[in-house]
Amino acid sequence: MKKAITRRRMLQLTSGGVAAATLGTPSILRAQESYPDRPINIVVPFDTGGYNDRLARAFAPFLQEKLGQPLTVINRGGAGAMLGHTYFLQQPDDGYTILCTSAAPYIPLNILTQDATFTVEDFHMINLPSRDYTLMATSAGSDLTSADDVIARLKEDNSSLSIGIQPASADLVNLMLLCDANDISREGLRLVTYDGGGPTRNATAGGVVDIGLVGGEGFLPLAEQITPLIVFDTRQRDGWDAALITDVAGEDAEFVVGSQRGWGVHASMLENHPDRYEILAAAVEEASKNPAAIEALKNQQLATDWYGPEESNKSLAATARVMQQHVDLLQGT
Amino acid sequence: MIDFNSVGGAFSLLTSDWSAWIYLIPGLIIGLFFGAMPGISITMAMAIFLPMTLYMDFLPAIIFLTSIYTGAGFGGSVPAVLMNIPGTSSAVATTFDGYPMARSGQHNKALGIALASSVIGTLSSYILLFVLIAPISRVVLKMGPLELFFVAAWGLMLLGSLAGRSLARGLLAGVFGVLLGTVGMNTAGFIRGTMGVPWLLDGIPTIPAMMGLLAASQLLGLINTTYLVEDEASRKISFRQIVSGLRQAISYPAIILRGAVIGILVGAIPGVGSSISNLLSYSETKRNAPDGDTFGQGNPKGVIAAEAANSSSEGGAMATMLALGIPGGGATAILLAAFAMHNIVGGPSFIGHNKDIVYAIIFSNFAQAVLLLMVGLGFVYIAGYVVRVPLRYLIPTILVVSTFGSYAIDGTSSGPITLFVFSLLGWAMVRYGYPVAATVVGLLLGGLLESNLLRTYQVSGGDPAYALERPGALLILAIMVVSVTITAVSKARRRAGDAAVGQQKPAPKA
Numbered sequence: 001m002k003k004a005i006t007r008r009r010m011l012q013l014t015s016g017g018v019a020a021a022t023l024g025t026p027s028i029l030r031a032q033e034s035y036p037d038r039p040i041n042i043v044v045p046f047d048t049g050g051y052n053d054r055l056a057r058a059f060a061p062f063l064q065e066k067l068g069q070p071l072t073v074i075n076r077g078g079a080g081a082m083l084g085h086t087y088f089l090q091q092p093d094d095g096y097t098i099l100c101t102s103a104a105p106y107i108p109l110n111i112l113t114q115d116a117t118f119t120v121e122d123f124h125m126i127n128l129p130s131r132d133y134t135l136m137a138t139s140a141g142s143d144l145t146s147a148d149d150v151i152a153r154l155k156e157d158n159s160s161l162s163i164g165i166q167p168a169s170a171d172l173v174n175l176m177l178l179c180d181a182n183d184i185s186r187e188g189l190r191l192v193t194y195d196g197g198g199p200t201r202n203a204t205a206g207g208v209v210d211i212g213l214v215g216g217e218g219f220l221p222l223a224e225q226i227t228p229l230i231v232f233d234t235r236q237r238d239g240w241d242a243a244l245i246t247d248v249a250g251e252d253a254e255f256v257v258g259s260q261r262g263w264g265v266h267a268s269m270l271e272n273h274p275d276r277y278e279i280l281a282a283a284v285e286e287a288s289k290n291p292a293a294i295e296a297l298k299n300q301q302l303a304t305d306w307y308g309p310e311e312s313n314k315s316l317a318a319t320a321r322v323m324q325q326h327v328d329l330l331q332g333t
Numbered sequence: 334m335i336d337f338n339s340v341g342g343a344f345s346l347l348t349s350d351w352s353a354w355i356y357l358i359p360g361l362i363i364g365l366f367f368g369a370m371p372g373i374s375i376t377m378a379m380a381i382f383l384p385m386t387l388y389m390d391f392l393p394a395i396i397f398l399t400s401i402y403t404g405a406g407f408g409g410s411v412p413a414v415l416m417n418i419p420g421t422s423s424a425v426a427t428t429f430d431g432y433p434m435a436r437s438g439q440h441n442k443a444l445g446i447a448l449a450s451s452v453i454g455t456l457s458s459y460i461l462l463f464v465l466i467a468p469i470s471r472v473v474l475k476m477g478p479l480e481l482f483f484v485a486a487w488g489l490m491l492l493g494s495l496a497g498r499s500l501a502r503g504l505l506a507g508v509f510g511v512l513l514g515t516v517g518m519n520t521a522g523f524i525r526g527t528m529g530v531p532w533l534l535d536g537i538p539t540i541p542a543m544m545g546l547l548a549a550s551q552l553l554g555l556i557n558t559t560y561l562v563e564d565e566a567s568r569k570i571s572f573r574q575i576v577s578g579l580r581q582a583i584s585y586p587a588i589i590l591r592g593a594v595i596g597i598l599v600g601a602i603p604g605v606g607s608s609i610s611n612l613l614s615y616s617e618t619k620r621n622a623p624d625g626d627t628f629g630q631g632n633p634k635g636v637i638a639a640e641a642a643n644s645s646s647e648g649g650a651m652a653t654m655l656a657l658g659i660p661g662g663g664a665t666a667i668l669l670a671a672f673a674m675h676n677i678v679g680g681p682s683f684i685g686h687n688k689d690i691v692y693a694i695i696f697s698n699f700a701q702a703v704l705l706l707m708v709g710l711g712f713v714y715i716a717g718y719v720v721r722v723p724l725r726y727l728i729p730t731i732l733v734v735s736t737f738g739s740y741a742i743d744g745t746s747s748g749p750i751t752l753f754v755f756s757l758l759g760w761a762m763v764r765y766g767y768p769v770a771a772t773v774v775g776l777l778l779g780g781l782l783e784s785n786l787l788r789t790y791q792v793s794g795g796d797p798a799y800a801l802e803r804p805g806a807l808l809i810l811a812i813m814v815v816s817v818t819i820t821a822v823s824k825a826r827r828r829a830g831d832a833a834v835g836q837q838k839p840a841p842k843a
Contacts, residue, residue, distance in 0.1 A: 057384070074744075079518070079531050079532070079534035080518075080534070113522075159794060162792045190791065190792070193787075194520065198603070198660070202474055203477070206474025207475065208478070209792065222659070225474065330522075
């Protein structure tokens with residue numbers, strides 16, 4: 001028996017489908033009242049495999065559990081997170097697109113050096129659990145063994161050491177502040193610029209450059225190949241056996257914290273969807289404090305500490321201010 | 334160098350658990366399909382399947398992902414041969430001779446050759462890795478900017494051989510490519526040539542640009558042709574031809590070995606990898622072959638050189654990742670992420686404490702290489718049917734697939750726009766007799782050349798004596814000079830021989 005679909009039959013099917021769709025719509029609208037009722041996208045403005053990507057993917061299962069909806073990671077890498085940040089702000093502020101990024105230094109850098117169309121106030125950080133710090137290190141086989149060695153050598157001749165560093169970075173600001181504190185001229189330093197933290201660390205560990213200044217957390221896998229020299233923080237981090245910047249440059253040493261990474265939303269979400277914001281912020285807080293999450297992320301050397309929106313935004317704003325002061329350092333090296 | 338206790342441990346790991354084996358073939362097939370789709374990179378294929386591995390045990394997860402890696406490494410050469418589209422940047426040199434072979438009706442053979450070279454390349458790179466993992470890891474981090482600059486300069490020597498009839502036009506096209514390769518923010522933070530477009534800050538998107546230059550420009554030139562292979566009798570799918578290709582590849586062990594050594598060494602250097610190794614191997618093989626002049630017109634040796642090198646880069650990249658815990662490229666970054674998902678941190682301590690797992694990964698890659706031969710045979714047999722599709726269907730299909738692929742790279746219209754601009758550029762270059770391949774090589778090497786030259790200047794403070802502190806760089810330079818001299822001398826000798834013959838009997842003018 002031949003059963004061809006006639007045009008009439010096709011029309012019936014189509015109109016039936018349209019009718020079903022129309023009937024279905026109100027129920028979708030009704031369900032929207034209970035946020036979230038569909039999957040949520042996490043925008044990561046970096047390529048796969050980086051810290052933010054790993055953080056987003058590792059934390060997602062725990063956040064998903066609290067929100068009751070699946071989370072999808074969308075990588076929008078490129079141009080120092082500028083493209084990803086712009087893309088994120090172009091999405092609706094309805095809480096179905098959230099951000100996992102290195103808010104500092106990248107949001108201020110986009111604004112100060114790349115003529116971004118947004119401002120720091122367009123973003124609202126729910127929590128920035130990861131607070132990286134600059135680590136000055138040298139290759140394990142190097143004849144430099146302490147911060148004092150480095151400073152003595154640079155004081156004698158500031159071009160005597162090659163320094164691996166990323167241009168337009170918190171690390172560069174820290175290096176310059178350290179030089180200022182020790183009366184070392186900024187002019188004539190032998191800076192060797194790398195395109196990312198990974199290449200900078202490889203060059204440092206391999207002794208291609210004499211010293212390197214770069215985010216310290218990423219150095220952990222290479223710990224055996226380096227000698228840590230200065231931790232740019234007020235407390236000892238990750239068990240490095242190194243001098244603190246406060247030991248080297250005094251109690252009131254000026255320095256900037258490194259990358260601050262974590263979870264953000266559109267600032268406008270707080271006004272347009274305050275109820276959803278509450279739900280989301282509570283879910284991030286609960287997931288961050290979940291012992292299973294803490295354990296899982298700790299094993300992957302990822303941070304889950306809960307600082308909360310107030311402190312996270314304050315710290316981001318403070319970093320943005322310091323970077324603004326040193327804007328001349330951030331534009332081209 | 335080889336710890337035999339751990340070798341035993343690796344065998345018992347692999348034999349005690351069947352789950353380590355069931356993911357091999359699915360992984361290879363996934364890799365082949367994704368690798369053969371233009372625009373979908375090896376990294377992307379692995380990233381898509383990364384979440385799945387969360388539910389597997391550690392070893393099966395890594396074996397699954399490395400199977401995708403192996404499969405995708407070969408998959409890229411299928412569109413390179415059949416459609417002149419390098420599925421990934423590591424298959425650029427495969428197009429140089431693979432596509433001309435396909436057009437002259439030797440598509441079955443070309444695919445067979447590519448498959449055999451890939452299989453042997455992968456296999457030999459893992460054998461080298463098995464023996465050399467420790468020494469390689471010691472050398473890799475010491476590669477400084479001067480060394481990398483020489484590697485890139487070596488790759489540039491390929492320009493001379495891609496020039497075709499006019500050396501001047503070839504060099505001009507190459508320099509143009511290098512300039513294009515320096516668009517964007519350079520390593521010192523200066524922004525050049527972006528015309529205010531933020532998408533160009535990271536440089537011109539390489540893969541869409543390559544697809545436009547190589548493929549679209551070719552396709553537009555084919556518009557008045559009815560089939561890819563014009564001779565109807567050659568338009569058949571022959572398993573025997575594929576197998577004869579396999580055999581032909583094996584008959585050039587020296588080329589495969591050279592490709593494998595170049596592949597593993599270059600692949601081990603973070604940030605360089607297979608997209609450079611296939612160019613280097615091709616260029617070296619061409620210069621050393623007695624019939625070097627026929628490269629680019631469908632010489633099987635060109636395909637062998639390119640494929641042996643790009644597939645063996647996998648082993649090199651794995652060595653760096655396993656020994657140092659640092660990713661050499663996107664694919665190994667995904668593998669490290671998979672390590673992290675299973676709460677394992679790669680690096681020296683991992684290798685020190687888990688030698689049995691490292692060897693188990695290496696052994697499973699031996700198995701992958703062998704299985705790739707089987708799965709790949711079926712795959713290229715089916716893929717070969719492309720030559721039977723009339724071009725009036727094939728050309729639009731390829732253009733549409735390329736457009737989707739270029740969009741898939743980062744999900745923005747920057748990909749398709751780049752593809753369109755470079756298609757026009759490629760067409761114009763072909764129309765006026767400039768070799769597009771030279772521009773592609775320049776584009777691939779431009780960034781590497783520039784940033785390492787700049788870094789050399791920064792490290793040395795402009796003092797040329799710095800070169801003397803870098804014995805590795807001098808060694809690379811010496812090998813390069815010696816290799817070029819030997820070729821030049823032997824070429825001159827051959828020419829003298831030809832001239833002597835020519836005096837007795839006037840040679841017909843070519």
